[in-house]
Amino acid sequence: MIKYTATGNSLLEQFEVLLLPPHPTRNPLPKSTINSSQIQSKIKQTESHPPGTPLPDSLPSELRQLLTNLTQLAPFPAANNSLKLHLWKLSYRLWNACVDFSNAAAIRSPSSNRSSQNVTKLRHVAADMLSLAVDVVGVHSPAIKSASFYYKTGLAWHDHKIFDLASTCFERATDLLSKLDVSKILDAEERKLLLDLNLARSRTAWEISDKNLALTLLNRSKTLLFGSSAHFIALANQFLAFAKAVLSRNENNGSFNDVLKLLNEALNLCEKGLSISRTREETVEIKELKSKTMRFISAVHLQNGEFESVIKCVKVLRENGGEKGDHHASLPVLAMKAWLGLGRYSEAEKELKGMVVNKGIPEGVWVSAVETYFHAVGNAGVETTKGVFLGLLERCHVSARAALRVIHRVVGDGNGIEGLRTRGKVVAELASDERLVALFASEAVAKERTAMHAVLWNCGSGNFRLKDYETSAEMFEKSMLYIPHDLENRVIRAKGYRVLCLCYLGLTQLDRAQEYINEAEKLDPNIICAFLKFKICLQKNDHCGATNQIQKMISCPDFTPDFLSLAAHEAVASRALPVAVAALSNFLNFYNSGKPMPTTEVVVLRTLVTILSQDLDKEAEVLKFLKQAHKRASELGAESFFGKGEVGRREQNWFAVTSWNFGAKCGKEKNYELCAEFLRLVSGFYSLMGVGQMEENNVTICKSLIMTVSAMIASENQNTTPLPDAEVKHAVELLERAGKILTSLSVGNIEGDIHFIYVLNAYDMHGRLNNLESQHHIVKNFAGTKTCSPQYLLQIGLNASQGPRFNAEVATFALSECLSGFLSSPSPNYQDVALIVRRLIAIASIHKGNTDDDAVLSMYKQAYRIMVGLKEGEYPTEEGKWLAMTAWNRAAIPVRMGEINVAKKWMNAGLELARKVAGMETYQAYMEDYVAEFEKKFHTQIAGEIQPQQVQ
Numbered sequence: 007m008i009k010y011t012a013t014g015n016s017l018l019e020q021f022e023v024l025l026l027p028p029h030p031t032r033n034p035l036p037k038s039t040i041n042s043s044q045i046q047s048k049i050k051q052t053e054s055h056p057p058g059t060p061l062p063d064s065l066p067s068e069l070r071q072l073l074t075n076l077t078q079l080a081p082f083p084a085a086n087n088s089l090k091l092h093l094w095k096l097s098y099r100l101w102n103a104c105v106d107f108s109n110a111a112a113i114r115s116p117s118s119n120r121s122s123q124n125v126t127k128l129r130h131v132a133a134d135m136l137s138l139a140v141d142v143v144g145v146h147s148p149a150i151k152s153a154s155f156y157y158k159t160g161l162a163w164h165d166h167k168i169f170d171l172a173s174t175c176f177e178r179a180t181d182l183l184s185k186l187d188v189s190k191i192l193d194a195e196e197r198k199l200l201l202d203l204n205l206a207r208s209r210t211a212w213e214i215s216d217k218n219l220a221l222t223l224l225n226r227s228k229t230l231l232f233g234s235s236a237h238f239i240a241l242a243n244q245f246l247a248f249a250k251a252v253l254s255r256n257e258n259n260g261s262f263n264d265v266l267k268l269l270n271e272a273l274n275l276c277e278k279g280l281s282i283s284r285t286r287e288e289t290v291e292i293k294e295l296k297s298k299t300m301r302f303i304s305a306v307h308l309q310n311g312e313f314e315s316v317i318k319c320v321k322v323l324r325e326n327g328g329e330k331g332d333h334h335a336s337l338p339v340l341a342m343k344a345w346l347g348l349g350r351y352s353e354a355e356k357e358l359k360g361m362v363v364n365k366g367i368p369e370g371v372w373v374s375a376v377e378t379y380f381h382a383v384g385n386a387g388v389e390t391t392k393g394v395f396l397g398l399l400e401r402c403h404v405s406a407r408a409a410l411r412v413i414h415r416v417v418g419d420g421n422g423i424e425g426l427r428t429r430g431k432v433v434a435e436l437a438s439d440e441r442l443v444a445l446f447a448s449e450a451v452a453k454e455r456t457a458m459h460a461v462l463w464n465c466g467s468g469n470f471r472l473k474d475y476e477t478s479a480e481m482f483e484k485s486m487l488y489i490p491h492d493l494e495n496r497v498i499r500a501k502g503y504r505v506l507c508l509c510y511l512g513l514t515q516l517d518r519a520q521e522y523i524n525e526a527e528k529l530d531p532n533i534i535c536a537f538l539k540f541k542i543c544l545q546k547n548d549h550c551g552a553t554n555q556i557q558k559m560i561s562c563p564d565f566t567p568d569f570l571s572l573a574a575h576e577a578v579a580s581r582a583l584p585v586a587v588a589a590l591s592n593f594l595n596f597y598n599s600g601k602p603m604p605t606t607e608v609v610v611l612r613t614l615v616t617i618l619s620q621d622l623d624k625e626a627e628v629l630k631f632l633k634q635a636h637k638r639a640s641e642l643g644a645e646s647f648f649g650k651g652e653v654g655r656r657e658q659n660w661f662a663v664t665s666w667n668f669g670a671k672c673g674k675e676k677n678y679e680l681c682a683e684f685l686r687l688v689s690g691f692y693s694l695m696g697v698g699q700m701e702e703n704n705v706t707i708c709k710s711l712i713m714t715v716s717a718m719i720a721s722e723n724q725n726t727t728p729l730p731d732a733e734v735k736h737a738v739e740l741l742e743r744a745g746k747i748l749t750s751l752s753v754g755n756i757e758g759d760i761h762f763i764y765v766l767n768a769y770d771m772h773g774r775l776n777n778l779e780s781q782h783h784i785v786k787n788f789a790g791t792k793t794c795s796p797q798y799l800l801q802i803g804l805n806a807s808q809g810p811r812f813n814a815e816v817a818t819f820a821l822s823e824c825l826s827g828f829l830s831s832p833s834p835n836y837q838d839v840a841l842i843v844r845r846l847i848a849i850a851s852i853h854k855g856n857t858d859d860d861a862v863l864s865m866y867k868q869a870y871r872i873m874v875g876l877k878e879g880e881y882p883t884e885e886g887k888w889l890a891m892t893a894w895n896r897a898a899i900p901v902r903m904g905e906i907n908v909a910k911k912w913m914n915a916g917l918e919l920a921r922k923v924a925g926m927e928t929y930q931a932y933m934e935d936y937v938a939e940f941e942k943k944f945h946t947q948i949a950g951e952i953q954p955q956q957v958q
Contacts, residue, residue, distance in 0.1 A: 052128065057106050061121060061125065062124075063124060076093075097155070098132075104132065126159065137155075140152045150182075156179035157202065160173075163175060164213075180203060188200065201227055207223055208227070238275050238278055242275035242295055245272035246298070249265045252268070276299060277296070301319075303319055316344035342379060343378055346379065391416055406451040409458075417429060417461055427474055427477045431477070433462065437485075462481050465481045466481030473512065483506065496530060506522040511538070523542070532563075536559040537572070540555040544585065553584070570596075574589040587627070590610050608657050615635075615664060635647075639658075655695075661691050662687075666710065668680075678717045682714050685714040689711050704750065704751060704755075705751065708748060712764045729774075734771060741768045758798070762793075762798045766805065769784060769813075785802055803818075817845075836872075836881045843889070847866070870922065893919055
């Protein structure tokens with residue numbers, strides 16, 4: 007900053023006289039002189055302060071206080087010109103000291119804002135001091151010089167954004183100059199000060215949002231141009247600056263009119279300035295400002311959507327610039343955007359292509375133009391964008407940052423799968439261009455190279471999500487061009503190879519996928535590589551290879567059980583059920599490892615059982631995992647294994663029901679051994695429940711226990727191998743549990759067939775233990791229940807009367823109860839009645855023998871009583887004949903033994919029965935004749951010679 011000098015030597019001499027110390031004998035100096043001396047002392051202190059070091063905060067305030075004290079003594083008498091001159095010189099000294107401080111700060115280092123403000127405060131003091139002595143005699147244009155101090159101080163406050171003080175300074179300067187006759191000011195610098203002051207005051211008013219005052223001051227400045235082209239340029243620039251400020255705020259369309267007014271004012275000033283310009287330099291400067299203003303007018307029209315006006319402005323600029331015209335970089339951009347706004351894409355394309363040959367257009371401008379064009383035209387402009395970009399690569403040095411912007415814009419968001427595919431192909435062509443690859447090769451653009459890789463990678467990811475694996479693979483391959491071949495990027499390259507493997511898996515190009523995953527494994531062997539190899543084996547239907555790959559996955563250092571779960575899902579999706587079983591089987595091994603597991607053990611076991619259920623002949627494996635589930639639930643507790651509340655209850659029911667269903671299936675397929683094992687698990691799962699829940703399932707538990715024993719017996723019969731004693735005892739225990747449940751159940755809760763099967767099984771098992779009393783007790787209790795029926799008793803009686811488990815007492819009881827039940831029926835089935843009678847006679851004959859002949863005879867008599875009153879043929883004829891003939895034939899032995907009375911009983915019984923049976927008339931006559939003859943010879947001594955003949 008320039009220093010100022012005050013006046014000539016004569017004034018300096020007067021000033022030095024005033025500085026002489028007062029003589030002790032003289033009168034005391036006036037207060038004004040004392041204050042000025044104190045001010046001088048402070049100024050000396052300021053001058054002696056080292057430049058470049060912060061001023062003390064107290065110095066400006068102390069000087070301001072001293073000046074305030076002096077100001078209170080004003081106005082000074084006109085005769086006291088020496089004091090005014092003294093203040094004048096002190097003001098200049100203070101100002102020049104401030105200049106030194108500012109220059110030193112600019113050279114060494116930027117001072118703090120606080121220190122800089124202290125310097126400005128001192129400038130303000132200097133300006134006020136000069137204003138206090140403004141009417142000093144002997145100084146040329148003192149008002150203009152004082153106004154200049156205020157103007158420069160106001161500019162400093164404006165720079166500090168303390169606009170109220172800036173406005174104060176400008177207003178003081180304006181007041182000082184308002185007293186002058188402007189027409190008499192001839193000095194060019196002084197005239198320029200008048201205009202600059204007005205413009206500065208206008209700028210400050212604009213900053214404090216007093217726009218009306220700002221514009222008023224600008225319009226008032228038109229009277230201060232003094233016919234100078236430089237003045238016109240300054241004023242036009244200020245109008246342009248205000249227009250740019252409004253335009254940058256992006257306000258609503260209402261502000262465009264204000265902007266256009268300001269720009270038109272600037273344009274008019276340029277036109278007037280051109281008319282008075284005298285030198286070539288002035289003309290060039292004004293023309294450049296005019297073109298700049300018109301370009302802003304074009305921009306305003308473009309922002310307001312007035313595209314036709316933009317085209318007109320651009321045309322005028324190009325035609326009115328002389329032979330060369332205006333080829334500013336913004337013109338083709340403005341024209342292109344206007345053509346795009348009008349929907350005339352061919353003209354916009356011409357403008358864009360024209361930018362390629364215009365070497366004066368900055369990189370940022372054409373990149374922005376390419377982005378704008380592509381954004382408007384979309385997929386239809388992909389080829390044009392590619393051509394322009396390649397042309398720019400040939401024409402000039404394109405930075406990596408610019409190339410990245412273009413690629414990023416072309417990638418965009420696409421417009422459906424076709425849009426993404428089209429853009430992807432163009433991006434792939436651009437990214438694989440050798441010049442572009444070379445552009446990103448240096449370490450100086452490492453950041454841009456990483457960003458380029460990310461853009462291509464994200465584009466590939468987008469296509470992958472849309473299942474466009476072909477385009478996705480191409481994008482990922484091109485992204486590999488932007489990964490350096492060094493150790494630091496091995497992991498990133500491996501990641502790229504793994505993703506490419508996925509793409510070619512999607513395209514079912516399995517050999518290509520295998521190549522990529524092999525490359526990835528060389529760079530970074532990890533669990534993902536092993537898993538992708540597993541997927542390849544699945545797609546090749548190589549189930550053995552997939553199963554082996556599961557073991558390799560487990561051996562990876564970064565293995566987690568989640569991958570086994572994922573492998574199982576993949577195997578199920580590929581219908582490779584054995585592989586899924588292998589994955590989940592290995593998964594189960596980690597539940598005791600302490601590792602965090604992605605799902606609960608019960609879910610894995612349930613999934614295994616479900617998968618195996620979909621395959622034939624896997625019942626044995628299903629049983630293995632159901633047993634494992636029961637074992638783990640027993641070890642951990644039902645709640646810990648199955649879960650709590652309703653969820654746990656449903657899980658437990660699922661395993662129990664599944665066991666029942668598989669047991670039923672195996673039973674239908676006559677695989678009784680597995681059937682017994684499955685049914686045994688049903689009660690096992692339900693027994694893990696709480697008491698309340700167990701009671702809800704008592705019926706199912708009871709059935710499973712009974713049917714388990716039935717399956718054990720069926721398996722024994724099927725294999726013709728007797729049950730071991732331990733199995734028999736276990737069966738008895740199961741039946742005892744079932745018996746207790748049956749006792750607790752109310753009538754109707756369980757089917758009669760199940761109760762009946764229970765009795766049969768219990769009879770069988772207790773018979774194996776030779777516990778005849780228990781057999782009888784079980785049957786007797788069953789006979790007393792409401793679920794018992796004569797048919798059940800018939801079957802029990804038949805079973806007890808034959809086979810290795812013969813029990814005459816049980817058979818007699820069951821058949822007798824059954825006979826009573828049949829006979830009490832309104833319409834008995836006499837076929838069954840006859841069968842029971844025959845079997846009771848047989849049991850009695852075998853069990854009693856001849857020791858209790860009356861018991862057997864009573865059965866025949868009971869049969870006779872049953873037949874009495876029946877219609878012919880109602881009682882089975884063959885059974886009736888059997889009764890009559892067997893009763894008659896039983897008399898043979900008593901006759902031989904000489905037991906005449908016993909013989910007569912049996913002959914009479916046979917005869918009576920024969921009379922009730924149709925078709926035995928001949929036998930009846932023979933029997934009657936024989937009985938009559940037997941009675942005649944009753945007293946013959948040779949009783950052994952007269953014997954009844956056997957009835958055949």
